[in-house]
Amino acid sequence: MSGKLIAVANMKGGVGKTTTVVMLAEALAADGARVLVVDLDPQASVSVCLAGDDLLAQMISRGRTLEAYLALKLITRHKPDLRARIQPGVSLTTHKNRPLELALLPSGPHLRLVEREILYELTERKFSMSDIEGRLWTLFQDEFAPLAQAYDYVFFDCAPGISPMTEVAVRAADLVLVTSIPDFLSTYGLNAFVETIWRRSGRKDGHIAPRSAPHVLVTRYQAQVRQHQQTLARLVAEAAAADAGFHLLDTRIPQAAALADALVPVGGAPPTFSAKYGAHVPNVLIPLVAEVKDILHGP
C-alpha cells in the first residue's frame, strides 16, 4: 500500500510550518511509521533541524539536495536519481531505545535560484507558463509521488509564498495542513492562500485542482491572549459554515518554549522523544497524530 503525501504550507512565513513538520514527522515515526521529509524551502530550515550542520554541508557539497536534483533534471537535462538524494536514519531523537525512522530529502539555499533558472530555461525552450506547470506536475507525479511506496508518510515542508514546487506539492498532496497563528495578519495570509490555490483554480484555468481541501492547524496559540481567542472564534465559525473555505483541526499547537527547543539540534547524548516534547506528547502530539490519521485513513 502506498503512503500518504502531506504538504505543510502557508503563503505567510513564521507561522510554524517547520515546527509542525518536525514534531508531526517525529510523532508519527515514534508511533511506528516510516517517514520521509522533503524540504521545499530554500531557507532549508527543516534540513538544518533534522540533519544538523555537518551532514547538511556534506550533502550540499555532494549535490544530494533537491536543488541539485532539479538543476540536473530540468536545466542540464541529466538523469539524476532522486532516491540517491534521500538520507535515511537522519533523526537523532530516540524512542523506545531506537532512533526514529526518519529520512530527509534536503534543500539548500540555492533552491530559489534554481527554481528561477528553471523558469528561464523552460521559457527559452518556448514553454508557456501552463507548460512549465505541466512539466513540474509530471515530474512530481513520476518521481516524487512514487517515493510514498517506501514510506508511510511523506511530508513536504513548503516555502512561504508559492514557489513552483510548493504549488505542485500542495495540489498533489493527500492532506494539506495550513498552519496559521490565530492573529489578525495571519488570518489575512490564510485568506489569500485559500483564495489563490483552492477557490480560483481548477481545470478551467489550466490548473490542476488540489486533491485535498485545506486543513487549518492553529499554531503558537496563546489561550490568554484576547486577539487569539477572537481570531480562533472566527476560524471556528468559518469552518462550521456550509461553504467553509477550510476544515479546522481540533488540536491547537500552543506557544511553548519546549516546542521551539525541539527544533534545535543537540550535541551530546541523543534526546528521547518523550524528554524532547515533554508534556506536549499527551496533550498535543497524541491527539494531533490521531486527528491526522483520521483525516487520511478514516476513523
Next chain:
Amino acid sequence: MALDVDGYAVLQAIAAAPEAFPDIRAEIPKAARTLVVRQLKARGLKAHALRNIRDVIGTEAFALIADGMTDAEVKAVVARLDPHHPTLKQATPGWLRRRLAALAAGEAPLRRGESAPPEPAAPAPPRALGSRPFAAVWDGVDHDAPAASKAERKEAKAVAKKERKEPEKKKGKKKE
C-alpha cells in the same frame, strides 16, 4: 467466594488478550497513567519507592507518564520527596520535571542544610556564524549513479517478481 474482583488478575487477563476488549483500547493508556500517577501522588511515597516504580514500568513509560502530569502535580511530588532542596522555592516547572526524573533515576534527595552541587558554569556562546552549512558548494556534477530509465525500472521489477515467485514454486514442488 471472593468479596471483590481480583483487580490484578483482571488487568493481567486484559493485557494477555487485548483482542477481547477492542472497544476500550483507547482507555487502557489513560487507565495506566491514572494508576501510576495516583501511586506517585501517594502521601507515603519515598524516593526508593519512586525508583522502584520507574524500574518496574520502564524508563520510557515513566518519562511519558511524568510528562503527562501537570506542573502542580510534579511540584507536589518533588516537594514531598526532596523538601530540603535549596532550589525548590524558586524552581521553574522545567527544573521540577528534571528533578523528578533525576530522583527516579537514583539521585538522593538532599538532607536538611546540605547544599546542591554547583551548576557547571555555562560555556561561552558560540559565534552565530561559526558553523556555516550553507557555505558548502556543489560542483555541479552528479556524484550518484544516474536514475534508471522507465524501461529499466520495469525490467528490474519483473526480475524481482520472478525471483520472488521461484522459491514459492520450488516450495510447492517439494510439498508435492
